[in-house]
Amino acid sequence: MGVLSLKLFYTKGGVAEVTPSLAxxxxxxxxxxxxxxxxxxxxxxxxxxxxTGPAHGGRIDSLGLDxxxxxxxxxxxxxxxxxxxxxxxxxxxxxxxxRTEFQALVRERLxxxxxxxxxxxxxxLICIAGDFTRYDLHAVREHSRSIDLxxxxxxxxxxxxxxxxxxxxxxxxxxxTRIRRVGAAGTLPAQRAPxxxxxxxxxxxxxxxxxxxxxxxxxxxxxxxxxxxxxxxxVTPRQDKLLVYLKATPAAVDLVPGFTRDVTGVGHHGTGxxxxxxxxxEDVERAVELFRLSYAAA
Numbered sequence: 001m002g003v004l005s006l007k008l009f010y011t012k013g014g015v016a017e018v019t020p021s022l023a024x025x026x027x028x029x030x031x032x033x034x035x036x037x038x039x040x041x042x043x044x045x046x047x048x049x050x051x052t053g054p055a056h057g058g059r060i061d062s063l064g065l066d067x068x069x070x071x072x073x074x075x076x077x078x079x080x081x082x083x084x085x086x087x088x089x090x091x092x093x094x095x096x097x098x099r100t101e102f103q104a105l106v107r108e109r110l111x112x113x114x115x116x117x118x119x120x121x122x123x124x125l126i127c128i129a130g131d132f133t134r135y136d137l138h139a140v141r142e143h144s145r146s147i148d149l150x151x152x153x154x155x156x157x158x159x160x161x162x163x164x165x166x167x168x169x170x171x172x173x174x175x176x177t178r179i180r181r182v183g184a185a186g187t188l189p190a191q192r193a194p195x196x197x198x199x200x201x202x203x204x205x206x207x208x209x210x211x212x213x214x215x216x217x218x219x220x221x222x223x224x225x226x227x228x229x230x231x232x233x234x235v236t237p238r239q240d241k242l243l244v245y246l247k248a249t250p251a252a253v254d255l256v257p258g259f260t261r262d263v264t265g266v267g268h269h270g271t272g273x274x275x276x277x278x279x280x281x282e283d284v285e286r287a288v289e290l291f292r293l294s295y296a297a298a
Contacts (some may be wrong), residue, residue: 016115020153022130026078042230043072052094066232067271068218077129088125112163137166167214211295224270232298234270239280245272246294
């Protein structure tokens with residue numbers, strides 16, 4: 001694996017390249033990420049160096065809970081370590097066998113509601129390292145667990161870059177060959193609304209999953225989330241439309257009444273402050289650029 005291709009330049013008083021570097025110690029990377037885990041990974045921090053007990057004999061670098069309520073293990077390596085995935089899966093097995101203990105931790109740190117909504121169907125492993133081997137990348141793509149391999153680089157004293165280099169892809173469906181017209185004049189006929197909404201949902205599913213090889217789909221009772229490291233879209237069906245909540249910044253978008261809405265501070269299922277309402281194939285087509293914008297921001 002090569003180093004990050006990003007080049008960063010300092011331009012005040014001349015132009016000088018800021019060269020990437022690795023941390024002096026694994027703990028330095030861990031400290032940086034744990035200090036801003038929600039902003040960097042979309043994960044609420046729960047615990048550091050969590051002991052798995054004398055029988056298991058290990059310490060999980062970081063424990064957290066993601067935006068959809070899935071348990072998250074984060075393991076760090078300063079440079080390249082061919083054992084990082086196996087180590088993480090070792091801890092994952094312990095976590096799945098100790099659900100009550102994890103939920104007690106969530107209850108203590110985040111409250112009763114969060115503890116009651118832990119999503120055990122998709123626990124996640126995020127490995128952050130200086131680099132990974134080609135065998136690591138192949139293993140992740142073949143594995144049935146949710147695993148993200150994230151490469152880091154430090155730029156000077158105040159910048160860290162994170163790049164997802166491989167992710168296990170769960171929840172993918174076959175994309176339809178085209179979006180079928182579901183109604184005239186941008187509406188859904190009342191007698192066919194449920195079937196039409198279902199078809200729109202299938203088309204949107206294919207579009208969102210097709211944005212990148214690192215996209216994963218997570219099903220919750222109230223919505224379907226599409227995530228990279230963080231959610232970038234949450235889809236909720238209604239009787240006559242689809243509601244899609246995106247991570248795109250509403251202020252950066254020209255809002256169109258009846259199509260897009262700023263829901264910052266407004267209660268809704270899923271995550272994201274930009275609501276997109278889809279009632280027809282035309283709506284889906286004009287939402288594609290918003291999907292891409294949100295994907296890029298995640």
